[in-house]
Amino acid sequence: MPELSDDELLEALGVEDEIAKTSTHSPREERIIAGFEEIQRFVERYGHVPQHGENNDIFERLYAVRLDRLRALEECRTLLAPLDYQGLLSAPEIAPVDQVESMDDDELLAQLGATGSSGITELRHVRPRSEVRASEEIAKREKCEDFDGFRPMFEQVEREIKSGLRQTRPFGKDASVNIGNFFILRGQLVYVAEKGGEFPAPNGDTDARLRVIYSNGTESNILLRSLQRALYKDEAGRRVTEPVRGPLFSETWDEGDIESGTIYVLRSLSNHPFVAQHRELIHKIGVTGGKVETRIANASHDATYLLADVEVVATYKLAGINRTKLEGILHRIFASAQLDLTIHDRFGNPVRPKEWFLVPLRVIDEAVSRIRDGSITNVVYDPKTASLVGGHQ
Known part of the structure; x- marks a missing residue:
């Protein structure tokens, strides 16, 4: 077997022949690039370009001064253009600043009492004016x-x-x-x-x-x-925090809260004459420990949902509550307004769906609020006034 040259051997091994590139930048250019990369990291972390102003952190003010200088010098723009993936050099010019803000890093640090040979990112014991x-x-x-x-x-x-x-x-x-x-x-x-x-x-x-x-x-x-x-x-x-006088019930979440489920309020899209006539008033009130979307996925094939699709009109998150007991409370409150409707399932059997009530959404929302603040005790729904009233002891 003939001896292969280096190039032929690399080609046989599937390795591309690339010459390692060495830096051609001068020390000054390397320093400019390093300073620009610090600004880029600031933007990545905080989501905005560094700004002037004594209310801001010293580092941000220094980066703002530095970015102004880099934008103003053509040689810097040319050097950094290939690295400027955030468009910092082409951004609108920052408004004119006073003499202190126009100083370079060393001058500004000196004015702030932070002179020394350490780098800007090693600044210590200097408090922002704010x-x-x-x-x-x-x-x-x-x-x-x-x-x-x-x-x-x-x-x-x-x-x-x-x-x-x-x-x-x-x-x-x-x-x-x-x-x-x-x-x-x-x-x-x-x-x-x-x-x-x-x-x-x-x-x-x-x-x-x-x-x-x-x-x-x-x-x-x-x-x-x-x-x-x-x-x-x-x-x-x-x-x-605000006082929690009733069960732990919340629409917002804090770290450490344990989700117990969701109260959901549904509206039927059924073409049943009575449902169609009172659609804005008829609601299904339930509690689930899973996703509401999963619960209603096959509504049109389930007599529980009146054999029709439904729309979700309200949901309320729960934390640390017994779902079964809570559902019982809601159904007790609205028992007087339970929908009395019988439909036939796909096998022809008569079904009287539960959890459907003739009650305005605003009253359901009020009931949930009263569960949250603990004032739901001995409260029931009065269909005549369409409101919640105090019950009898």
């Missing part, structure tokens, strides 16, 4: 002159937390702040008593001035964003 301002606002408190009016509310919330009617959850899972919310900040119970009109914050989000009452009898007029930042920064910062 964080400093938030701390200052939280610290500025004055005596709450009308605290006697708030004291009973604080005492009640503390009792409800101890009894389990209210729970405390990490603030980051829900960052909303509204009137009536309770939080735990730096070990104190905090109540949002008032909220002023919203206005644009420097970073483009909305902000508002709040009146916040503290359990130690003080108050402060702080910005909503400042309260959020303080709660984020406090590792023990917590949101206090």
